[in-house]
Amino acid sequence: MGVRLILKEGELTAVLSGEIDHHSAREIRETIDDAASKVKPKLLTLDFSDIQFMDSSGIGLIMGRCKLMQVWGGAVRIANLPPKIEKIVSLSGINQLCTVVKGVKKDEADE
Amino acid sequence: MKPMNEMSLAFPSSSSNESFARAAVAAFVAQLDPTIDELSDIKTAVSEAVTNCIVHAYRNTIGTVYISCKLYENGKITIRIRDKGCGIEDVKQAMQPLFTTAGGERAGLGFAVMESFMDVLRVTSKVGVGTVVTMHKTIERRSKVSVKGKMAEE
Ligand SMILES: Nc1ncnc2c1ncn2[C@@H]1O[C@H](COP(=O)(O)OP(=O)(O)OP(=O)(O)O)[C@@H](O)[C@H]1O
Ligand SMILES: [Mg+2]
Numbered sequence: 672m673g674v675r676l677i678l679k680e681g682e683l684t685a686v687l688s689g690e691i692d693h694h695s696a697r698e699i700r701e702t703i704d705d706a707a708s709k710v711k712p713k714l715l716t717l718d719f720s721d722i723q724f725m726d727s728s729g730i731g732l733i734m735g736r737c738k739l740m741q742v743w744g745g746a747v748r749i750a751n752l753p754p755k756i757e758k759i760v761s762l763s764g765i766n767q768l769c770t771v772v773k774g775v776k777k778d779e780a781d782e
Numbered sequence: 783m784k785p786m787n788e789m790s791l792a793f794p795s796s797s798s799n800e801s802f803a804r805a806a807v808a809a810f811v812a813q814l815d816p817t818i819d820e821l822s823d824i825k826t827a828v829s830e831a832v833t834n835c836i837v838h839a840y841r842n843t844i845g846t847v848y849i850s851c852k853l854y855e856n857g858k859i860t861i862r863i864r865d866k867g868c869g870i871e872d873v874k875q876a877m878q879p880l881f882t883t884a885g886g887e888r889a890g891l892g893f894a895v896m897e898s899f900m901d902v903l904r905v906t907s908k909v910g911v912g913t914v915v916t917m918h919k920t921i922e923r924r925s926k927v928s929v930k931g932k933m934a935e936e
Contacts, residue, residue, distance in 0.1 A: 693833045694797035700887065724804075724822075726829040727891040735887045755822055762898055763891055 674702045683712040684775075688721035691729035700732060704739060711743045716775060720751035729756070730763040737768045750775040785852035785860075787813065792848050795840040795865070803832045803849060810851055811859050816921045823899040824859070824919060830892040831863040831915045837884060839867025839913055857923040862916045869909035877905060 672689035685703050689695065707715055715736060719725075737747045747769040752760055760771070789810050793799050804825040811824055828849075835847045848864040870876045876883075877897070882890030897903045902918035 690801060692797075692800045692829055693837060694800050696887070724825065724829075726826050726833065727889050727895050728833065728887075730889040730891055731887045734889055755818075758823075758899075759826065759895060762895065763889060 672698065674699050676702070676706050678706070678710060678712070681710075681712055682714040682716065683707055683710055684716040684718060686718040686721065690724040691722060691732065692724070692726050693728040696728045696732045700735065703736060707736070707739060707745075711745065712740075713745050714748060715740055715745060716748045716750055718750045718775065719753065719756065722753060722756060725756045725759060727759070727763070730759065730765060733765055734768065746770070748772055748775075783854055783856075786855050788850065788852040790848065790850040792846050795836045795843075795845050795847050795867075797833075797836055799847070800829060800832055800836065803847070804828045807849065807851055807861060811853065811921075814853055814857055814859065814921055814923070820919070820921045824861070827896045827899045827917055827919075828861060828863070830896050831861075831917070834892055834915075835863065835865040835867060835913075837888070839865035839869075841868065856920065858918060858920045860916065860918050862914060864912065864914045866912040869911055870905070870907040870913055871909055873905050873907050 672695040675686040677684040677686065683706060687699060691699065717733065717736065733747065733749060740747050749769055750772050751774070752771065791803070791806060793803070807828045808821055808825050812821070816824070832847055839845065845865060845867055850862045852860045875881055877893040879894040880890040882888045893903070896915070896917060900917040900919045904916040905913065907913040
């Protein structure tokens with residue numbers, strides 16, 4: 672499990688990797704919230720391309736970040752969902768709370 | 783019908799065991815040669831039930847989580863996940879999508895996920911005694927025998 676943070680032009684991207692469950696969600700949450708609360712970005716992108724497993728704890732994680740970003744009027748975007756976790760994401764209806772996008776290139780944020 | 787294989791597990795309700803529990807069940811059911819999608823559904827459902835034991839049943843304490851799993855010749859899998867924790871007062875309400883008593887970081891989707899990822903979900907619970915979650919899923923049999931049979935037909 673890992674989180675790599677990229678800050679670029681007032682936008683924060685968290686590239687997540689490994690498995691998201693109740694156990695791993697805590698560290699992911701703390702890492703993201705730490706940075707987001709300092710920077711108060713207008714957009715937080717959660718990049719799921721390297722996620723191998725996710726249960727409803729991951730949905731809770733996304734919902735919680737949406738709530739946090741609302742405090743300063745920012746938005747959350749979830750990107751690069753692997754087919755494996757598309758099922759749980761669509762069941763959750765989380766797309767009502769944030770935008771879901773495909774094909775945000777990791778190196779685009781890296782440049 | 784007699785199961786062709788079965789196993790049981792008991793482990794403490796520490797969150798580090800969530801990944802162990804779903805991986806152990808996945809490794810066991812792999813004998814039935816499930817597809818990647820079927821395996822992923824089973825892992826997710828097990829993770830939900832086990833996490834509920836850890837987060838809700840044994841909130842603020844450590845208790846034992848029990849899993850038993852049976853495999854049948856026709857591809858049916860039964861998984862039972864049990865705790866001796868606080869129990870659920872109103873099971874019907876608890877199973878409603880988005881219902882949660884934990885607030886904040888929980889979506890209230892665990893039971894909804896188990897229900898949609900498995901064929902059958904049954905929950906029985908008694909306050910102060912514990913909760914039993916039983917799930918069934920039948921996976922398509924693609925055994926060597928049927929593959930051979932198919933080849934003979936051709
Ligand atoms: N094993 C259990 N022991 C006691 N209470 C439980 C148990 N499993 C579930 N519950 C109760 O049922 C509610 C709904 O469970 P469900 O898994 O659907 O959602 P959640 O755990 O609250 O959130 P999520 O699973 O999305 O993280 C829980 O909030 C809890 O009150
Ligand atoms: Mg749950």
